[in-house]
Every structure is written in structure tokens, then in C-alpha cells.
Amino acid sequence: MLVLTIDRALEDPVYRQVADQLRRLVASGELVPGTALPSVRQLARDLGVNLNTIARAYRLLEGEGFLVIHDRAGVTVAAPAEEIEHSARAKLLDELTATLARLRQAGMTIDDLMTIVQIEVLAIDGGGKENEDD
């Protein structure tokens, strides 16, 4: 049973907590392409948050290509592109480079950055196993 958990006590806004968890579930393959997700209303009701919060998370993930929002059929996990276009790939790498540069500028060491990248990649790959254990 896949579940989403939010914690209002955290500094991260709720829409980002929702988007982060869904992104990881899609990236790790636990949510396979075509999987239907709960409607905005249903998820908002279960989590006890505003409808706009969930809509914002869904729109964010739609923009990133993780979800497809249909008019009537609800929300489904997007099929991965066969091959990322050269320009799209370059854009994503540019964003990654800029983010890493900003973190380096903020005083993080190369080792710290390597560790963060490693943890994030492992979290994406290992998320499925953790949930299966539950």
C-alpha cells in the first residue's frame, strides 16, 4: 500500500512535500506509467489540506513531465519519453550545474556535494525497497 505522509511541523511547504514524495515514487518505479492517482479533492480530503495545495503539487509534477492531468480521467503517471531530447537534457544538466554551483558558493565542500548526490540517487533507487518492507 503506497501512502503519502505530510508533516505540517516541517518548514517545507506541504505542496512540495507531496510533490517530492510523488516524484520519488515515480522515479523509483513504484508508481508505473499509466497508474491512476487519487483526484485532487480526494487527496486533499484525506490529508486535510486545501484543494489548491494538491492542485499545485500535481501541476508542478505535470510541468516536470512526471504526471499527466486529464480533463475527466483524473491524474495518471506519465510515460517516460523514449529518449530525452537533446535540448531538454542540456537544460536539465544546466539546472543541475547551476544548483551545484550555488551550493558550492554557499560553502559546501566537494565531498559534501558528492554525498548529497549519492544520497538522493540512492533514495530514488531504494525508495521502493523501503516501502515493500513496510
Added chain:
Amino acid sequence: MTEATVVSLFFTVRVFIVGGILLILPSIMRKGLLFGAYIGETTADQNAARQLRDGWYIGCVILMVLSLLVGLGIAVAGWPVTGNLTGTAFLLTGAGVLYLRWYSKARKLAPPLAADQAEKAVAPLVPGEPKGAGLAKVALGACLLASLATYAYAVGSYQDMLAFAPVYARTAFYKIILLPSVNLAVSPFYALLALLTANAKRSLRGGSGGGSLEAQDAFRTINANIFSGTALLMCAFMSYLSVRIIRVGPSEIRTLGLEIIVMAGMILVFLVFNLVRIMKRYGQGGALIESGSAEAPLTNGIADNARWIWGVFYVDRNDPSVMVEQRFGIGYTLNYGNPTAILVLASFFVLSFALVAVAVVGTQLGGG
């Protein structure tokens, strides 16, 4: 058997039913909840919580005995109906006072950890319409159609009667129109509650949500179905009775005694049977069928003491849920901070008032 004996017998049965439910409630609540307060799963197992529960059982038994003494005492003195009403009022008021006292004691047991836990919410990633919503929609449509048709039939019959025998008809207006009015207000409202219950928020436990989710869904469905069934039965009962009253004539209502008892009895049996079924098989919120997850903390607003007034009224303006699981009782309650919930409640009262006003004003205008 005299009328006084029957009244006293019904009163005694009522005291035992209400008292019995009050006695059972603490044992069918979700773990971590105690008399409307969330005290946490660990604290619920400690001695202080057990002592509180024991005190509640003693308090309930004393209340039942006192209510019987008051009600039956007045009945024996020669006023059975007054004794019935006074004893019932004593029982209900006493239950309210007892609950508030124990709620206040339970709140003192709530550890700070419970408040932190309240910030967490869990939702399953399972799409689809909730079970029970389909039947609720059918019940809503059927109740609206049947109650409107009955009301229209009653108004039409009254106009025919007015043309045929004006003096007789004028005195009979409220007798003809009152029951269809109650039907029009109450039956669709119950069906609407069924639909809202089917869509009520699920209060899950943290960690693995599987067992908790299945229990919640089963509990929510049975509640929605009971509301739908009650709405359909009540609508059928009141529609049938409304038509029968018009057919036999308002002055002959007493001749329908047996039919009224049989149909009211059917509704009562349906409700009692399902109430016992919920208490025995499901527990409040599915507490008795939560598989292996009762130790994980409760989430989703039900754990947040700050959102509950006296542990009874749930008020959260930021929560889009119209209905949430009750903390002490059986079934679901409205979110009084939600505009839709307030609208539903206000519509019910406004419609009821308007329909009764039409009956009363219509009778006065008719000279009845």
C-alpha cells in the same frame, strides 16, 4: 396492560439501551482516544487511563439507576408520561455532564507528543469513488422524488377536499401536510448524510497504512449504507403513511395504529441490528478490525486535540473534509469549520422551519 405500564416499560428499555451504549463506548474506540481526547497509544495502556475507564463504568451504572428511580418514581406517583420525560431528560443531561467531566480528566493525560503527532497526515494513493457512494446517490434521488411526489399529492388532495367540503378540510390541513413536510425535510437529508459519510475523511494511522485503510473503508461503507437504508425506509414509511392518512381521512388516523407500529418497528429493528453489528464487528472507525496497526499513532486531524471542542465538535477551516470520524460515539460528525457542512446543516433547519411554518400558517388561514 395499562398505558402507564407500557410507557414505563418503554422508558426502562430506553434507559438500558442508552446506558448500555455508554458503557460499551470506551471499549470500541480507536486506540489512543479516551473520552474524546487523544492521549496517545502508549498512555492508553497505562494505569491512569484504565482507572478513568473503570470510573466511567461505575458512573454510568449509577446514572442508569438514578434515571430509573426518577422516571419510575414519578410514574408510580401517577404521572407516567411526565416520569418518562423527566427520567429521559435526567439520563441525557447526566450522560452529558458525565462525559464532559471525563473528557476533562482525559485531556490531562494527553502527553505533548500527541500534539506533535497531530501535525502529521497520511493518505493512501488509491484512486476511485468511495464504496457506499453509489447507493447513497440512489437513495438521495429516490427520497427526493418520493417525498416531493407525496408532498404534491397531499397539497392536491387538500385542494380537492377544500372544494368538496371546505369546513372539514380547513380543520384538517396540518394533519394532511405535516407528515409529507417532515418526509421532505428528513428523508433527503439522511440520504445526503449517507453521501457525505461515504466521502468522509479517513483517519489513518501513521507508518504502514494498509490495515488501517481497509478498516476505515469498511467502517465508512457500512455507515454510509446504514444512512442510505434508513433514508429509504423512512421515506417509504412516511410516504405510505401520508397517503394512507389522506385516504382514510385525517380524523381516522387512530385506525392506522397497527401499520404505524409495524413500519416504525421495522426501522427500529434495522437501526438496532446495525448498531449492534457496528459495535460488535467493526468498532468505532474500524478499531476492532485494524490489522496489526493499532500501535502506530493516529493522524489526519483526529489526533489534534486543538481542532476539537470538548472532543465533540470538529472545527478546522483549512480542512476540506465535510465529515470526519467521531472521537467518542459511533460514526462520523460534521466539520463545523467547513462552509459546506454549515450550509448543509443550515439548509436542513431552514427547510424544516419553512415547511412547518407553511403547515401552521396554512391551517390558521384556513380557519383550523
